[in-house]
Structure formats: structure tokens, C-alpha cells
Amino acid sequence: MPPRTAPAYMILALFLGLALLVASGGGQAQPANAGRTAAAGLGNPVFVVSNVAVDANADSSAAARPIALQDGQRRAFTLLLRRLTLPEDRARLPQPSEALLNDTIAGFEIDEERTSATRYLGRITVRFRPDAVRALLQNLKLGYAEVMSRPLLLLPVWQTPEGARLWEADNPWREALRRRPETDGMVPLLLAEPASGPDALPVDRLLADPGQLQALANRRQAGNALVVAASLVAQEGSGVRLEILPYYAANDASPDHIEAFVSAGATLDEALNAAANELVRRIESRWKRATRLDLDKPGQLSAAAGFRSLADWIRLRDRLAEVPAIRRTDVLRLTHRDAQIQLDFYGEPAQLAVALAQKEVDLRQREGFWELSLKPAAKR
Numbered sequence: 001m002p003p004r005t006a007p008a009y010m011i012l013a014l015f016l017g018l019a020l021l022v023a024s025g026g027g028q029a030q031p032a033n034a035g036r037t038a039a040a041g042l043g044n045p046v047f048v049v050s051n052v053a054v055d056a057n058a059d060s061s062a063a064a065r066p067i068a069l070q071d072g073q074r075r076a077f078t079l080l081l082r083r084l085t086l087p088e089d090r091a092r093l094p095q096p097s098e099a100l101l102n103d104t105i106a107g108f109e110i111d112e113e114r115t116s117a118t119r120y121l122g123r124i125t126v127r128f129r130p131d132a133v134r135a136l137l138q139n140l141k142l143g144y145a146e147v148m149s150r151p152l153l154l155l156p157v158w159q160t161p162e163g164a165r166l167w168e169a170d171n172p173w174r175e176a177l178r179r180r181p182e183t184d185g186m187v188p189l190l191l192a193e194p195a196s197g198p199d200a201l202p203v204d205r206l207l208a209d210p211g212q213l214q215a216l217a218n219r220r221q222a223g224n225a226l227v228v229a230a231s232l233v234a235q236e237g238s239g240v241r242l243e244i245l246p247y248y249a250a251n252d253a254s255p256d257h258i259e260a261f262v263s264a265g266a267t268l269d270e271a272l273n274a275a276a277n278e279l280v281r282r283i284e285s286r287w288k289r290a291t292r293l294d295l296d297k298p299g300q301l302s303a304a305a306g307f308r309s310l311a312d313w314i315r316l317r318d319r320l321a322e323v324p325a326i327r328r329t330d331v332l333r334l335t336h337r338d339a340q341i342q343l344d345f346y347g348e349p350a351q352l353a354v355a356l357a358q359k360e361v362d363l364r365q366r367e368g369f370w371e372l373s374l375k376p377a378a379k380r
Helices: 008-025 038-042 061-084 087-092 100-103 130-139 172-179 204-206 210-219 267-292 311-320 349-357
Strands: 048-056 107-117 118-129 152-160 163-164 187-193 224-236 239-249 260-264 298-308 326-334 337-348 361-366 367-373
Touching: 061 100, 061 107, 061 118, 061 130, 087 337, 100 107, 100 130, 118 130, 152 172, 172 187, 172 267, 187 210, 204 210, 204 224, 210 224, 224 267, 224 337, 239 326, 260 267, 298 349, 311 326, 311 337, 311 361, 311 367, 349 361
Parallel strands: 152 187, 152 224, 298 367
Antiparallel strands: 048 118, 107 118, 152 163, 224 239, 239 260, 298 337, 326 337, 361 367
């Protein structure tokens, strides 16, 4: 007797039953983060501050150790709040009192340590409780961002009268960006190194074709690319002035364009170093403005979501649950290949689209209707 297969309607019923179970926790609409555990929250890299230097002196290294570690946790607290908030809100950030540290710090790890007779120094990693930090900022009425950007590829172009230098080793603008202090912000930065061959496309071709820029970013495991041209506009006895012109690759993960600016210094190196620091500050600030949670601006939209399999549907649901701006998801309609989902979120739809893009989910409006889909890179 040939093997019997289940009728098509039974397969569809099984799919819908499993999908509804995953989607709504047994038939009840759930907050988007209902499935998160406390342990998972503690692993959120946005709320982990690494490579914090500690250093203290006392009568002995044993006496210096708790002083150094306590000071390191205070500085990690300040670094975290600065990471999450905008520069103009720094005056409103609280001081790291012992009570606040006890409430917000989940634990710390000693990455390295050295001692002498009276000194203790090393580096630590401090892990914070996300819910406690969120509650603190919300109570202070401070907007904050907690969406980590995908890596951004920086392509530094040094513009000279002889032409543009991008891939050449002799590029002082690249060296200035390499010298900048390491930042522990929301936008991981990758620096394009000297190259030759297929990757070393001329600057004019990259600027004329955003698709080439995006393909280059993809090959470097970056979410986007930013071409940053620097040119000498004045060199006088009193100093040096540079003009900095940034150009983003055009994709939905770009929060906004960064405006051109001028950097000055007593020497060329000084002007370039100042430009590198200002560029990083602007990148971070733009990202936070595009993704910060505005708790005073709740929004709601209904989107059609298409998928090819139960695995894709589960993956889409998981990605939605990872976006802090989404307060709640309700499945209004579900079939074996599409769904209608209502999203309650904070902020504007454009901000939500940027946050979703970091999770490889595409949100776009087509002919007045919202559509949700996994980006190709998110499908298996």
C-alpha cells in the first residue's frame, strides 16, 4: 500500500495552528517583547560597556582595588547614558550615585588587571539592567535610542589639486580617521583600507552609482557606506581650514544625510583630527535622532506581511520582537503565505522603518498601504 499523505486542508490547519501559537502566545495578543527573558535582556550589547579603564592608588593594591572598580562602574554608567542620549541632554543626566549603580548594574567582569605595591589598574566590562536604565530615563523624561546600527563603512577621500585619493596608501584623511579615539557608540564604524583590483573603484563611479556603494558595503559586511571627502580650502599663517563633504549610499537603513562642515586647526594634522572627531559625533547624533524612542508620540499602523514558509513567518515575528520601539503586535489575519499585522510603536513610521532595517526587515508604503517583508539577507 502506498504511503498516505495528509490532505492539503490538514497541512494548512497545522500551519495556521503553529503560526497562531507562535504569533499570539496561545490566542492572546502579546506585547512585542513578551517572550524575552531577563537573561536575554542582560545580554543586550547596547547595555554593555566594555574596555573601561580603572586605576587607583592606596596604601596597598588590595585597598586600591575596590576604589578602582567602583570608579570604573561610575564611569561606565555615565558612558552608557551618553551612548543612549543626545549631546544636548547631557546636562540633565544624573550623577552615578551608589543607589543608582545598585539599581542599574547587573554585574561586571575584570578583563585585565595589574598591581604594584600601592596601585591597582586594569580594564572592566560592566553589564546593565536594560529595564532599570529605561525606567530611569523615562522618569527623567529623556528621549533615548537603543537600536544598534549595522556597521557603517567609511570611505575617506582626500581631495587634492592632482585628483582624489581613496584607495592609495598616501591618504592623510584616512590616517586621521584611524587615529581617532575608539568610540563605544551606537554606530560601529569600519574604515576602508588601501586597496587595488575590483574593489578599488574610482570615486566618480562610486558617487554616480549608489548600487556600487551598497555592493561594496555588503562585501565588507557593513549595512551602509559613507563616502567622506576632505579638501583643503585655506592654509594661512594662522592655521588650516578643511571642508568635509559626506555622501551616503542610498538605502532605507540611512537615517539622514550628514551636512557638510568646516574643520580648522593650527596644522593640517590638527584640522584633520578635529574633523574626524566631529564626523563621528555627527554620525552618532544623526543615528540617535533617527531611532530614539519618543514616548510622548505613540503610533499605530497596519501592514501586510508576505512570507514563503512557517520558518520565515517565525523569523519575521522574532525580528519584530527585537525592535524596542514596537510596544505591541496584533495579528489581524493570517494565511499560509501572508498576514495582516497591526503594530503599536513609539515615534514616526520613518523611525520605525530605520529600526526595522537593522533587523533585515523592510517596511515601506506602496500605493497608500504599508507592507512588511524580510530582506533577502534575512531569509534562509
